[in-house]
Amino acid sequence: MCRLVYRSKQRGFLELDLVLGSWVEQHAHSMDEANIRALLQVLDLDCLIPQENPDLWKWLTSQEQPPEDLNSNPVFAAIKSKVTDNLTKHASPETRSTPGQPWVRGWDDIKKGKDGPKYGNQ
Known part of the structure; x- marks a missing residue:
């Protein structure tokens, strides 16, 4: 179990490390064999798909x-259900994009000119 928790917290993508690592840490000890295999499928994505971590985060x-x-x-x-619940509870609607659309970055909005968002993830 320790190896699963470690692999889930060391993805190389901070947001994913936090979300995936926390979820696995909370649930790994109560998982049956089928769910452990399903978790391994998620953790092994980086072996199958180059640049998996940003894709997994977007999914x-x-x-x-x-x-x-x-x-x-x-x-x-x-895990996706947990992420969706957290976004619904903690992110105001005006900071979210519609499903299927990429998020807008807030830190470089100034570079987009006066037609870009005024602040944050609009």
């Missing part, structure tokens, strides 16, 4: 649709 936050086989993964679905 979990509904910025992009995940591959169909990942969409049917029960662990991925549970």
Whole structure:
């Protein structure tokens, strides 16, 4: 179990490290063999898809649709549900984009000119 928690917290993408690592830390000890295999499928994505971490983050936050086989993964679905619940509870609607659309970065909005967002993730 320690190896699963470590792998989930060391993805090289801070947001994903925090979300995935916290979820695995909370649930790994109560998972059955089938769910552990499903978790391993999620953790092994970096071996199959180059640049997986940004893609996995976009899939979990509904910025992009995940591959169909990942969409049917029960662990991925549970983590995505947790992310969606957190976004609904803690992010005001005006800071979110519509599902399927990329998020707007707030830190470089000034470079977009006067037609760009005035502040934050609009």
